Amino acid sequence: MRRVTYLLTIILLIALPGFAFRLQHYGNQFSFYTRLGFHKIRAPDFFLRGIPGHPELPVKYLHYIIPPNMKADSISITIKQMSQIWGSYYLYPAQPDVPLCSIPPWVPPDSIIYNSDSLYPNKFVEIVNCGIFDGARLVTIAVYPLQYRPRSRRVFLVSNITFEFRLSPDNIPRRAQIRGINAQRTYDAILSAVVENDEEIPLYYQSPTLVPDAPPPQPLTPATYTIITNDAISGMMEAFQPFADWLTDKGIPAVVYPLSLALNFPGEDDAEKLRNFIIDAYTNYGTVWVLLGGDGFFLPAPPGLPSYIVPFRKGWARDDCDQDTFTPPSDLYFSDMNGKWDYDGDRRYGEPTHDRVDIYPEVFVGRILTRNPAETQNWVEKILDYERYGSSDLSLFRQTTWIYDSLRSNLYPWPQTRARFPNYFTHYNFDAVGANIAVRALNCGTGLYQIYCHGSSTVIATRGRPEWWKVHSFWDEYRNEQHDGLNWLDNFWRYYVVYSIGCYNAAYDDFRFGNNPGDNIITDTTIADAFTDSYAGKGAVAFLGNTRYGYYDASRYLHDMFCQLLFASTGSPQAGVYSLGAAEGWSKAYYNGSYVRHSHNLFGSPENEPWINKPGTLIVEHPTYIPVGQTVQFTVRVSTENGPLPSVRVCLHKNDVLPHEIYEIGWTDESGQVTFEVFASTEGVLKVTCFRPRAVQEQVVPNYDQYLPSQTICRVGIDVGGEQAEKSELPKELSLTLHSSISASNNLKLSYGIPKDSRIKLVLYDRLGRLLTILKDEKTKAGNYTDVFNLNRLSYGIYWLVLKSSNETRTKKLVIVR
Incomplete structure (x- = not known):
């Protein structure tokens, strides 16, 4: 086997009066190997494509941002430089891509193409898609780095290209009107990651009006993360609520929204009504993530209800082809805020050429195929354990x-x-x-x-x-x-x-x-x-x-x-x-x-960042008590065993008496700390949740560091001083609080409140409910207590802490990681 390696460099110039800049793209190495008597190209960062029977050649797709009031009509090449790659190559003929259920047929080389010595494919760059992403106008091009003369079996490397987009005026695209400051980071990150000319993003992309991230002030209002489920099924919305609460706690305001209200929007059918609701939520309420909470089809249908829990849309993979196998359910329909999925009005949605699908998703959609609250709870419990522990x-x-x-x-x-x-x-x-x-x-x-x-x-x-x-x-x-x-x-x-x-x-x-x-x-x-x-x-x-x-x-x-x-x-x-x-x-x-x-x-959840590394543990410090009725400076310090940790998202949330009485989001600085100014008007508990998304880690070398989130609490009480203060701080009910539900060390710190003098028992069980040890069993005066217990004999896993007093019981989950 002969192996030849080359390096491709393509210089891209996009020029227009008043709109010109130079970009440089570095490709990857190419090599050739033999297969079935042909030379096949190995190009790791390119996709090998071609018309069946024609030479198989590499192609790469690149995205560019252009002015929002322009559209790309065509592309013209003004300069190209090619050099022949040494050797003689009988290139492998491209084969049809077929479904996995089919046996791929062998298509031999097309004699007309392979007997010609004309340059093939004789195209170097071409526009393959234009569309809108969050108000930014994008153009996708295909780059062809190799050219081939079949009869003489010569392969040419296109070393550089100069080309121009031919643009013409167009309408300003629709974009979101409002968005949370932290939610905007998602769109900034995506544009930076996918656009080749990312230095032009500030010129041609305008973000929506940015506001502080916060739960909606009114009930039944879309949020940054909107879970849509069928409220006609008793208990369904309640089953999703713990997940929405967790998202809100970690700095992503979330709501569970009833399908019946979403379907009040206009549309030809329920799927279109749902899409129009999502478009409105994205445009006017800052929705970024959507979870469709319900199956698409089930039998038998409840009386008076359609045979789905949440609507879905089939997408036509072929024009005018109504075969079931070529109309797959497609949630891209609910992600695309600008496409015209029934452009020709034939009720065949998303046809490749007859309709105008916009492939750049503005809202990120997942679906959970639950039919009832029990199945919903199955998933919610798993995703909460996965994300938190x-x-x-x-x-x-x-x-x-x-x-x-x-x-x-x-x-x-x-x-x-x-x-x-x-x-x-x-x-x-x-x-x-x-x-x-x-x-x-x-x-x-x-x-x-x-x-x-x-x-x-x-x-x-x-x-x-x-x-x-x-x-x-x-x-x-x-x-x-x-x-x-x-x-x-x-x-x-x-x-x-x-x-x-x-x-x-x-x-x-x-x-x-x-x-x-x-x-x-x-x-x-x-x-x-x-x-x-x-x-x-x-x-x-x-x-x-x-x-x-x-x-x-x-x-x-x-x-x-x-x-x-x-x-x-x-x-x-x-x-x-x-x-x-x-x-x-x-x-x-x-x-x-x-x-x-x-x-x-x-x-699954579209917002979830999957674990791709062994996560570290956050060490979080902050006040454990703040008074009611006073404005206080609340500083949170986050570190690891290696020192202070910047770029951690810290969310303060008090939601136990008044709805979202305190909701603040900040990011730790280089010293690993962030300070908030908070005011509490009621007693209760302030939750402090720390989470470090991968997208905010500033680095120029590979860095896959991940950390388990931390959720701790600060007690909010009345500070009146002297004996009255001591009396007022007595707990009103039995309480048990873990300073962290994850223990990476041997010591567990917990707090508990006893409302009246009584005998208490603190017991530790394993995940199956088997008694492991009694940590405390004694008469205790009313008050608030903090204890530390050594857990060095316990292996990693899930445990349950149970505090018993008189006829009351409090239970907390404890997760130990080693």
Whole structure:
């Protein structure tokens, strides 16, 4: 095998009277290797594409920002420089990209093309998409770094190009009118990460009017994070509320919004009404994240209700093609605030050429496929444990697992996709293994799972034809290499994120589950359901997968771009797209094809930043008491074992007597501290939540540091002095407070309040409710107490602290990490 390496440099000049600047783009190395008697190109940072039978050549997609009142009509090249690459190359013919359920046909070289010596493809850059992102007008171009003369078998390197965008006037695009100051960081980070000419962002992008981040002053008002669920199902909104409370506490104002009100907006059907509500929430209320809380289809429908919990929209992957397989449910519809999804008025939404889909998502959408409060609680409890406490073994976040089938299905991860992961990751590979082995692998709880297998709504085929070894969403028969079920998972408190390219794994909208024996099962539990919400205390917190087909190349390219965005860590202070929703949404903007854009969706929280490293522990210091009725300077200091920690988001929230009486957000400075001016008018508890997003870590070298969030409390009381003060500070009820629910050391500090003289008992149980030890059992006078207990004999895990006094009991969860 001959291996030749080259370095590509492309200089891009965009010139127009009054609008000219020079950019430089550095490509990656190219190499050639032989396959089936042809020379195939290896280009890790490019996508290999081509018309079937034509030479397969690399292409790269780049985004540029242009003036918002202009549109790019065309592109013209004024200068190009090429040099021949030494050698003779019979380039591999591009093959059709087909669904995973199909056997790819072999397409031989097109004799007309391969017998010609005309330059191929004889295009160097071209516009492939124009659209709007948060009021910024973007243009996506395709760059072709190599050219080919087939008959003489010569390959040319395009060393530099000078080109011009031809622009013409256009209307100013719609943009959001208002947004929280901290919420704006998300959009600034994304633009900085994806736009090539990022130095021009201040010239051509205007942010909305920025206001302090705060929960809505009125009930039933959208917020920065809006959870939409069906209020007609009793208990559904209440089940999502703990998650909304946690988001608000950590500095992302969140609400649970009733679907019935969202559907009051105009529209041809409920899906359009819901989209119009989201557009209004984005435009006028600063909504950034949307979680659609409910399944898309279930039987039987309750009397008088439609057969869905939250509406969905099918996207047409082909013009005028109404086949079910080419109309996948697509939540891109709810992310795109500017596209015209039914431009031609034929009720076929998102057609590739007949409609005007805008591929740049402005709102980041996830969906949870719950049917009832119990399933909602399953997911909420998992995501809260995952975000607040990580895992029972934090080192698992430095590990990733690949489950694929190269033996029977020719499905395997690309080497460049593996290379996107930080180099400290340990990769575990399970290729064409039995179903029971795959379930064991899923039980290990590594931080990220990638599944490259055939599938259906209820099946992951770990080995394809003729064996068809299957992991089912539910399996209650004998477990072996042929069959096993996700209901048998046992990864309690070792939750993870799953990325799948398999077909139909998230087809939540129908009951047609494939053509193989055992696939046509009438059930609501898709693979996406089974991982995220069907079963309590097991599985994943998020599943990214297809509502219809996955494709051999397009799906792997989408995953590759997702990993590039998620793991980016160099360059500007906001160098990456670190949340699941933003990485999933923007990965689709780098691919010029409609099917996987529609089919691949996120089933989880779009705001979640997945754990990709063993997180450290924050050390937080602040006052533990402040008086009522006085303005005080409240300083929070955050550090680690290595010293002060800057860029930590600190949120103060008092919400126990008056709604959001205190709500302040600030960021620690270089000394690791931030000071607030606060005033409390009522007694109670002030929560202090510290969280450090990856997107604010300023570095010019790779840095994947992550930290478990911290939530501590400050008591708010009446300070009147002397004996009266002592009497007034007696607790009114039994209380138990952990200074931190995570103990990384051997000592646990806790506070408790006793309203009257009584005998108290403080007991420690394991996660299954078994008594471990009695920490205290004695008569105690009324008052407030603080104690420290040594926990060096306890291993990592979840425990329960129970304080008992007379007929009252208080319980707190304790998480120990080592």
